[in-house]
Amino acid sequence: MYEGYESDMITTSVTLAGVQFKNRVLVASGTYGYGDDTIELVDVSKLGGIITKSLSMKPRDGNPPPRIVETAGGMLNSIGLANIGVHRFLTEKLPFLRTLDTAIIANIAASSIDEYCNVLDALEAEKGINGYEINVSCPNVKEGGLSFGTNPTMVEEITRRLRSRTKKLLSIKLTPNVTHISEFARAAESAGADALSVINTLIGMGVNIHTRKPMLSTVTGGLSGPAIKPVALAKVYEASKAVKIPVIGIGGIMNANDAIEFLMVGASAVQVGTANYIDPGAGIKIAEGIRVFCEAHNLSDVGDLVGSLDAKTEFSAISSWL
Amino acid sequence: MIQSLCTVHNVEQVAENIFVLTFISPHIASVTKAGQFVNIRVAEGVEPLLRRPFSVCRTEGECVEIIFNVVGKGSSVLRKKQSGDLIDVLGPLGVPFSLFEDDFDTGVLVGGGLGVAPLPISTATLVARQKSVSTFIGSRSKRQLVKNHLVNVHVATDDGTEGLHGTAVDLLKKHSDEYRYRRPKIFACGPTKMLHAVAAFAIANSIPCEVSLEGPMACGFGICQGCPVELVGAERKYALMCKEGPTFDVRRIRI
Known part of the structure; x- marks a missing residue:
């Protein structure tokens, strides 16, 4: 469908904190495993980057079922950071990830500051990881998670401790479950973060009215999918205005148009999450769709879209309404 | 497993509120083993958002049959599919029944x-x-x-x-x-x-x-981690229904 276009006419790549991404579309943590589950289906090297499932020091079993439920235009999850632990990741998953021609970002989750540091140290000792994303915003675990991410002093402290241990890209993944995300964005920036990942899931719940039971075993969970996109856009807009470091936009991106909205409100790159469950090739299609959009609008660099929102001049009629 | 757009051959009512949908997929028809399933995107757009898993009921030639009860958003859309419609099918998925072993007659x-x-x-x-x-x-x-x-x-x-x-x-x-x-x-x-x-x-x-087993799942092949099945006497607590199941030896799991 897009054949005949010269792909080298438009710059799709971007360098953030020294890491080169071949395009601005990454797959979000927890929505692509460790990159090896989809190889039968898609050429994952065409992605801008892969962010791993959150890694903790020891393996975590995760929460009891039911862990997921579909909602209107979205889904609730309560996986509970189920993961194989950093050591098995290094021996069983990293060798494969090294063979991919795409950026690899390791996501780290922990229930103490020391654990964050220990996981990062274990990863830092190995080749093949381009950077780290720090999960201080998981709504589905008792310790750590949101209790860190909703306290700006804690976000600053975690960022500072990790910053002192690595020169690689360090992005802090913020929660939308706060009043002013800009406060947290500034806290992470002041402590030396290279980037911010905005947003993690929103706290939500559902009820089975026939059994009077919650839809998830943990009662509440994290809402994701297209339902949260407007919230995510507003948070990315707020965060990117508050800081100078790049913001990576996340939240309900299903297609290229969604991704372009995020770029326009200030995201330097985006992550595709829930869409991967429906189409494991979604990220690649979105990257291509963004390139085609730039071509149609005579832009030579996808970066020209970043922060290009025009919120000042008169509003035009919304042609897509009908 | 492959992801492909498959042509619906027909949808036939076989009992009260129960339908069989037949689609054409030479690959899935030829490689699917009993107990495996397919994960079907029933509609474009976001309603319903997630794919729906169905056990493969039968294969014949290039045709694959699934059977479903009309109970919710996904199945309501599926029952209205017409001959010639396209559906996005991911499969075959999961571990089949061990029918090929010789531990039984x-x-x-x-x-x-x-x-x-x-x-x-x-x-x-x-x-x-x-x-x-x-x-x-x-x-x-x-x-x-x-x-x-x-x-x-x-x-x-x-x-x-x-x-x-x-x-x-x-x-x-x-x-x-x-x-x-x-x-x-x-x-x-x-x-x-x-x-x-x-x-x-x-x-x-x-x-x-x-x-x-049957239960809620999103991706159908392990990336969402959404379908845990409790294991008995194993080092880890859960297996994934989609990837390590949906068939299990009953001695391995807590039902």
């Missing part, structure tokens, strides 16, 4: 309600392997009974409108002389309560038994 098939779904393809495999087959199926009433492409079938209904007035498990127990001395292995699919009873019976009588 008689395949004992047990299906409750729409749990009959994987039984026709299982029957075809067992017959091709020249195994004996005993089939026990139960439904709420005669109106919801589906017994196409099965052999040596015993029927039970909750309301007694056909066959035994009772459940598939009642049948399994009542007719145990038919299979118990002929190296049986039970393959069961149905509601959790039924699987629990089948597992208890199998364990009490030292009969090997595998069950096919």
Whole structure:
């Protein structure tokens, strides 16, 4: 469908904190495993980057079922950071990830500051990881998670401790479950973060009215999918205005148009999450769709879209309404 | 596993509120083994958002059949599919029933309600392997009974409108002389309560038994981690239903 276009006419790549991404579309943590589950289906090297499932020091079993439920235009999850632990990741998953021609970002989750540091140290000792994303915003675990991410002093402290241990890209993944995300964005920036990942899931719940039971075993969970996109856009807009470091936009991106909205409100790159469950090739299609959009609008660099929102001049009629 | 757009061959009502959808996929039809499933995107757009998993019911030539009850958003869309419509299918997924092993001579098939779904393809495999087959199926009433492409079938209904007035498990127990001395292995699919009873019976009588589980899942191949099944006596607490199941030896899991 897009054949005949010269792909080298438009710059799709971007360098953030020294890491080169071949395009601005990454797959979000927890929505692509460790990159090896989809190889039968898609050429994952065409992605801008892969962010791993959150890694903790020891393996975590995760929460009891039911862990997921579909909602209107979205889904609730309560996986509970189920993961194989950093050591098995290094021996069983990293060798494969090294063979991919795409950026690899390791996501780290922990229930103490020391654990964050220990996981990062274990990863830092190995080749093949381009950077780290720090999960201080998981709504589905008792310790750590949101209790860190909703306290700006804690976000600053975690960022500072990790910053002192690595020169690689360090992005802090913020929660939308706060009043002013800009406060947290500034806290992470002041402590030396290279980037911010905005947003993690929103706290939500559902009820089975026939059994009077919650839809998830943990009662509440994290809402994701297209339902949260407007919230995510507003948070990315707020965060990117508050800081100078790049913001990576996340939240309900299903297609290229969604991704372009995020770029326009200030995201330097985006992550595709829930869409991967429906189409494991979604990220690649979105990257291509963004390139085609730039071509149609005579832009030579996808970066020209970043922060290009025009919120000042008169509003035009919304042609897509009908 | 492949992801492909498949042409709907037809949708046919086979019982009250129960439909069989046949789609064309030479690959899925040729490689799918009994107990595996497909994950279908029933509509473009975001309603419903997630794919819907269905056991493969039967394959014939290039055709693949799934069977479903119209109960919600996904199945309501599927029943309205027309011949020639395209559906996005991911599959085959999951671990099949171990029908190709030689640790049994008689395949004992047990299906409750729409749990009959994987039984026709299982029957075809067992017959091709020249195994004996005993089939026990139960439904709420005669109106919801589906017994196409099965052999040596015993029927039970909750309301007694056909066959035994009772459940598939009642049948399994009542007719145990038919299979118990002929190296049986039970393959069961149905509601959790039924699987629990089948597992208890199998364990009490030292009969090997595998069950096919059903539950909410998003991706169908392991990236979402959304479908844990509790393991018994293992180092880790959970297996994933989609990737390590949906078929499990009953001794491995807590149903």
